[in-house]
Amino acid sequence: xxxxxxxxxxxxxxxxxxxxxxxxxxxxxxxxxxxxxxxxxxxxxxxxxxxxxxxxxxxxxxxxxxxxxxxxxxxxxxxxxxxxxxxxxxxxxxxxxxxxxxxxxxxxxxxxxxxxxxxxxxxxxxxxxxxxxxxxxxxxxxxxxxxxxxxxxxxxxxxxxxxxxxxxxxxxxxxxxxxxxxxxxxxxxxxxxxxxxxxxxxxxxxxxxxxxxxxxxxxxxxxxxxxxxxxxxxxxxxxxxxxxxxxxxxxxxxxxxxxxxxxxxxxxxxxxxxxxxxxxxxxxxxxxxxxxxxxxxxxxxxxxxxxxxxxxxxxxxxxxxxxxxxxxxxx
Numbered sequence: 001x002x003x004x005x006x007x008x009x010x011x012x013x014x015x016x017x018x019x020x021x022x023x024x025x026x027x028x029x030x031x032x033x034x035x036x037x038x039x040x041x042x043x044x045x046x047x048x049x050x051x052x053x054x055x056x057x058x059x060x061x062x063x064x065x066x067x068x069x070x071x072x073x074x075x076x077x078x079x080x081x082x083x084x085x086x087x088x089x090x091x092x093x094x095x096x097x098x099x100x101x102x103x104x105x106x107x108x109x110x111x112x113x114x115x116x117x118x119x120x121x122x123x124x125x126x127x128x129x130x131x132x133x134x135x136x137x138x139x140x141x142x143x144x145x146x147x148x149x150x151x152x153x154x155x156x157x158x159x160x161x162x163x164x165x166x167x168x169x170x171x172x173x174x175x176x177x178x179x180x181x182x183x184x185x186x187x188x189x190x191x192x193x194x195x196x197x198x199x200x201x202x203x204x205x206x207x208x209x210x211x212x213x214x215x216x217x218x219x220x221x222x223x224x225x226x227x228x229x230x231x232x233x234x235x236x237x238x239x240x241x242x243x244x245x246x247x248x249x250x251x252x253x254x255x256x257x258x259x260x261x262x263x264x265x266x267x268x269x270x271x272x273x274x275x276x277x278x279x280x281x282x283x284x285x286x287x288x289x290x291x292x293x294x295x296x297x298x299x300x301x302x303x304x305x306x307x308x309x310x311x312x313x314x315x316x317x318x319x320x321x322x323x324x325x326x327x328x329x330x331x
Contacts, residue, residue, distance in 0.1 A: 024270030025055035029077035031062030032300065036290050037212050038082040039300030040307065041107065044315070045081050045279070047304055051330035052323035053272040068092055071262055072100050078265035079276070082107050086255045095260075102266045103258045104276045110283050111254030113223065114162050114210040116153070116169070118142075120220035122204055131227040132173050132249075135206055139179035142204040145194075151180040154194050154207025157187050161240070165252065166208040168239050172247040183207070195219055211283040217291030226251040271323075278318040285314060305331055 028049060032042040042059055049055040060077050067080050068088050072095035085092045085103075095101030116132055122141065129135050135142070139151025153170055156163040169175075170182045185191040191207070192215050198205035199219045206224075209216065230251035238244035259276055266273055293303040308315060309331055316324045 025272050028055045028057040029060050031067040031077045031080045032059040033062045040303040041081040043300040043304035051327045075262050080260045083258050083260040105259050105280045107259045108257040109280045112257050115223045115252045117209050117221040117223050118206050123222040131225045133227050136178040142206045144181050152183045154183045168247040172249045212286035214290035214294040217287030
């Protein structure tokens with residue numbers, strides 16, 4: 001009853017002054033891209049914009065290339081919560097330069113991360129292993145499934161950019177000479193399964209993965225350092241080229257993942273832009289949320305509500321106290 005009365009009183013208060021906010025924000029289209037982290041972030045934005053700022057939001061189906069291209073050329077949708085701008089740098093740069101797009105914040109505060117990882121329990125047991133080169137000194141710690149006399153580096157399925165780079169890194173770091181074999185896991189499920197199996201048995205594992213992902217939220221992994229600084233020219237020349245025969249060791253650059261809005265929306269969004277300029281979270285936070293979503297087969301909307309109900313210490317920093325109270329009341 002207390003909750004009902006409080007909600008009723010708050011709703012009356014919102015109704016009394018929501019007109020101007022709603023008029024500023026109005027109808028909003030949010031790109032709901034087809035992977036977990038993007039889906040849950042889009043749903044979080046919808047809940048906060050609607051409940052906290054009086055917007056009328058709609059989630060629309062999207063993906064990186066068509067969404068960012070459409071925002072630049074057609075001005076729709078209004079918001080791309082998780083824009084992987086490095087996949088379409090020229091289009092995003094043109095959109096910003098021509099005044100059609102606004103980048104509000106790094107959606108992932110520490111960037112999207114790719115690389116070679118080992119289990120945390122193994123890293124703690126062998127503190128000398130910090131880099132890829134360090135790990136390659138110990139093939140016995142990473143036995144290959146088909147031939148335990150060799151070490152294994154687990155790769156992703158064919159067709160992935162990360163799989164190509166891992167193949168080139170395997171050559172660059174002379175992994176074969178070090179007694180390792182490159183394992184083709186065949187699919188995303190196969191790659192995930194190899195990590196799960198190693199963790200359940202507390203065995204050694206080394207291979208390609210990325211964040212944010214549910215797997216890294218469920219199984220604690222440590223990313224190996226590359227032992228060298230990033231060389232952009234070398235990255236483009238050989239690390240990312242399948243038939244390049246002489247790749248050199250290199251650092252795997254982080255992907256910039258930004259929240260992008262159309263200029264037209266930015267100009268009418270009012271206080272909602274303050275939220276979109278502040279809303280940023282870490283890979284660790286996202287990994288844990290995605291792990292919960294996977295374990296509970298949760299939708300983006302369910303994941304958003306779970307996050308907002310259980311992580312007030314994070315999201316209330318994105319908004320004013322008044323907006324935070326409205327959002328809490330709407331959950």
